[in-house]
Amino acid sequence: MGVTDFFDPDGIAVIGASKTPGKLGNDAMTNIRSYDGDVYPVNPGSTGSVYGYEFVDSVGETDADLALCCVPSPVVPEVLEECGEAGVGAAVIFAGGFGEVDEAGREREAEVAAIAEEYDVTVLGPNTAGYCIPHLDLYGSFVPEIRDVETGGVALVAQSGGIGVTGAFQLDREEYGVSAMFGLGNRANVDFADLVPVLDDDPHTDAIAVHVEGTDDVDDAIAAFRDAETPVVMLKAGSEELGDFVGSHTGAPIQRRETYEDALAGEGVVFVDTVTELVDAARAIASAPTPDGRNVGLVTAQAGPGILVADELRERGASFPALAEETDERVTELLQGITYTENPVDTGRPLPEFGEVIDAVARDDAVDAVVVYEIYERSLGYPVEELEALADDLDKPICFTVAGPRRFEEERLEMEAAGIPTFQAPERGASAVGALLELADE
Amino acid sequence: MGVTDFFDPDGIAVIGASKTPGKLGNDAMTNIRSYDGDVYPVNPGSTGSVYGYEFVDSVGETDADLALCCVPSPVVPEVLEECGEAGVGAAVIFAGGFGEVDEAGREREAEVAAIAEEYDVTVLGPNTAGYCIPHLDLYGSFVPEIRDVETGGVALVAQSGGIGVTGAFQLDREEYGVSAMFGLGNRANVDFADLVPVLDDDPHTDAIAVHVEGTDDVDDAIAAFRDAETPVVMLKAGSEELGDFVGSHTGAPIQRRETYEDALAGEGVVFVDTVTELVDAARAIASAPTPDGRNVGLVTAQAGPGILVADELRERGASFPALAEETDERVTELLQGITYTENPVDTGRPLPEFGEVIDAVARDDAVDAVVVYEIYERSLGYPVEELEALADDLDKPICFTVAGPRRFEEERLEMEAAGIPTFQAPERGASAVGALLELADE
Incomplete structure (x- = not known):
């Protein structure tokens, strides 16, 4: 049992x-x-x-x-x-x-x-709301259409079944899936400490996304999060100000986020603020390699959004190292010096050479993680082939923030299939890459 | 001219x-x-x-x-x-x-x-990247498929054309549109101070979303934002740490966000942190009435996400007033006392009575703005009819945060057509309602 x-x-x-x-x-x-x-x-x-x-x-x-x-x-x-x-x-x-x-x-x-x-x-x-394990075709839940949710590398363990279901559907709507989703509810005898070790051993699970309100077994829960070798992303919900309403939910004791943050500092647990950040960070971690450090190579086809991404990344601890002379020469040649060839690199608009610019930056040894921003243009598309080759060759994360008309969807999914996490808004890409960078320190 | x-x-x-x-x-x-x-x-x-x-x-x-x-x-x-x-x-x-x-x-x-x-x-x-005015079928831009972007009540004025295009497409992908989108670029002789008054007078524009890096004409720009009767939502980008990269973009002087915030405090300008918040806040403001105060009636079909929304709303200055005795009696009768009938109201799951519960809370005089959270269940759907009636009868915002399988899309768009802004993640709903509440003070 x-x-x-x-x-x-x-x-x-x-x-x-x-x-x-x-x-x-x-x-x-x-x-x-x-x-x-x-x-x-x-x-x-x-x-x-x-x-x-x-x-x-x-x-x-x-x-x-x-x-x-x-x-x-x-x-x-x-x-x-x-x-x-x-x-x-x-x-x-x-x-x-x-x-x-x-x-x-x-x-x-x-x-x-x-x-x-x-x-x-x-x-x-x-x-x-129950649980589901799509790769076993097992949907133990009363939530209609939860069986639409497909298989992915993220396990969702939510104190609130409603958050588990919300997160699973949010992933599904953008064509992702889960390895498992569990809503704990009142935790009669299944708590985080019971479930996290099993998911840690689960070969289908590459990241564990947890939603925590509070639990009587806080020490055991923290130990389970700490001991997991699989990276854990945590959304700690329920402020003390909402005491009555929170208590009326899962009968959870009210616990401060700091209780968890202090105990789990440096233990491979990433804290996030929203459901979107929870699922974005978890799927980035599940699909991309862990970076060796916090040095980001940022390549953007449009400077304005690139500035937003760079700002947010810097706030999350990213550095933008100088590129090697060889990289700089290659980028300058490709761009003919018309834009910003230092890191972050701005190509001004998507060019036929955009994939080669990414290639040059990604292969620079100073770069631990690659972040790309590009508004999709039909005549050029996304540099899928170049990115697939990079994902094959390099053991560093390559993350792509997409923008543009709906038409990009097909190429977005090709990149995902190659292990390149994609994000549909500037801040979403920056936040998920920030989560990857946090793991670099562990 | x-x-x-x-x-x-x-x-x-x-x-x-x-x-x-x-x-x-x-x-x-x-x-x-x-x-x-x-x-x-x-x-x-x-x-x-x-x-x-x-x-x-x-x-x-x-x-x-x-x-x-x-x-x-x-x-x-x-x-x-x-x-x-x-x-x-x-x-x-x-x-x-x-x-x-x-x-x-x-x-x-x-x-x-x-x-x-x-x-x-x-x-x-x-x-x-140019500009577009969909209701005039006028797409003065080189960005392919910008002509897919349809008409809506939000005017986007971005210092970076890339942000303007990103925001317009982000709106379009969720079935919204713009009254106009302008990318200012280097502002040879068209700056915020020139464009904002024209959009303020534009009958198609119900909210102005601006992306600001910095401008030499900062006093004129601030005066234009302040004088606009149309609500302005502002994303101030470009931190000083990124000086070189920002400067290499639109030749903009580097200005601190506080320069704008201090000058525009209490002037009907809402500041946001991300592109998603920019477009979400602007479309909420464009489609919903301005609330009279910060008293929120929150009705949720699932407590866990409701807690997240309530937490975020409280941080953004919302109060959750006690409901009138009459409202409480009606809600208690509808819910048979099985859940949390104080405000926030938690129905436990979507019930056939969910629409009536929202009706009771929305009509309470203590409530300035109504926020609903519900995971879609096919057998019940969303309470579109009840919400349409409320939107007709009441001059207060009703905002709906949706979750669930893709199937909700049709009913989501019916709610939008009735003037009920919808949001596809808990934090997105909370953030946009927070923007509406800020306007209540003006």
Whole structure:
């Protein structure tokens, strides 16, 4: 028993399954259909089948070892006990109405925890949107269309299921995916300290993005973040000023961001301020090599946005080293001296030589990380071939901030496929590269 | 003569027009085709026609009063003189290679300014991507596909043409548009002080988004921003640390953001930090009413993202007032007491009653601005009808932060059409609403 059960279930019971579209027990059934194994809709009040699966009256009649509990909170303790008696090893409890609400809810949550301990059931939630592992076609969530989310190198572990879902969909809308998404909710017995080590060992996970409000097991959580060899990006949410509202959410104790920052300084954990920064930093880290240092070679086809990117990078600790004489000569020759050939390099507009300029800067030994900005022009496109060759040859990150009409999408995705993270606004590229630079120090 | 000439040209000459795709003089021709008036491709080295327009040898042979100069910098003074002699009132000079480069460039720029003064030609640039006014089908720019950008209520005035183009395309990619986009470049004789008053009077412009690096006419610029009745959102770029790189761009003097902030405090100018914040704040201001105060009613279907939004709003000066007893009763009845019925209101998940909850909160007199967060669920959708009714009935901003699968797009655009600004990430909604709240104080 343990959180690994969520990764490798041998039969799944959906307790409170329903035929009625829009009901939570129907949405969960819709999502679980892609699972390649036995699915048992459990509902004593239903007969026949839903999506081709025959209803059963009780979890005891199934061979499931994972249960998705789609029942309201008052019924949860009873259902969890039935799960325990039926030998179910892991359960997801979606319902709210526990420790986050009132004293009665806290008692009910303690009851759930006691049952989970008695029967050794690993419980995700309560009060969670669930989880998904796209590369296993496993979508243990009631959120419709979460099964649209595809596979990527970022694992999202969110204290709030809503943030997990928000982040996963945000990645999906820009054609990225996740290795896993877990919403912890009230953490009856699955907390950061349980899940992060498993994701750290997961070969599909190249970066772990976490959303933390606060946890009673803060020392264990911090140890798990610190011990992870996989880089961790953290969004610490919930200021003390919002005390009541935060407490009413996942029953989380209010913890200051500094508690985490101080304990994790220099430990390979990058702190960010927004959901967009969380997913951007995590996917940059997941797809690009870690730089050896903070020396950035910036090549921009337009000076104005280049200034914004350079400003933001400098604030995040980047240096712009002088380029080698050889690089400078090559760039000057390519640009015929008409623009700014020192680092940052400004080509004035996208030129046919733009890819060669990037090549020259990227191959300079003084450069630890390459950042490119270019407004897409159809007649020139993006220098995809040159960048693919660089990504093959060099063990340093090459990040590309795109701008322009929608038409750039195809070439953007070609760059992504080559391991070149792309970003759709100047500050997004700068912030994600800033996260990569922070890892250079570790 | 004056910048109004850019809005109402009577014939346009494209000097340096070309038949060769990928050439600047060809791209400019491609963009100008939608102009409903006479277009004259000027090139003594070309014969025949381009896109159906007959080449002429010289601008003197045309009746144009606007010239798009697609020639390299050494030829610009001569070409501008020909324009002046031909009675052209306004010109766009795309070429770089002037004050931003070296002493020779500075001399050439002074020559351009002198010719412009002698012949009374209003010059946009040099060193600019140009401008566009979509509602006039007027795209005076060499940037391919700038003509994809549609009409909206935001005017973008960027010191860097690259930022203007980046912002316009960023708006376009999310289905917004601009009332106008101007890249100032080196500001030979068109500066913020010339353009902002014209846009302030423009009935198509409901918010002015400006990107400022620095200008010699700082007092005039500040006066123009201050005197504008149309709200101004400002991105001040270019830190002193990047001095050389910034100077090499538009030849701009380096000015601190504080110079502008101090002079414009309390004058209806909102300062932002990124391009995304610039366009988000401007479109929120352009489409929503100005709130009377900073009291926000926040309704969220998911607590975790709601906490992020509330945290960010509070940092930007929002208050979350207690709701009236009547509102509280209505919300409690709708939610049956299962979630957080104080403000912020958390419904736990999207419910069929979600629209009614928003209605109750929005109609509370204590609330100056309404902010909604909801992860889209197909079976429920977004409460578009309820929101449309609220937007009709109430003179307060209603802003909606969307999340979820791509499927929400249709309903997102319905909300936009009703005057409800939407945002695709928690921090984007919070930041734009923060900008609206700043205007409440003016």
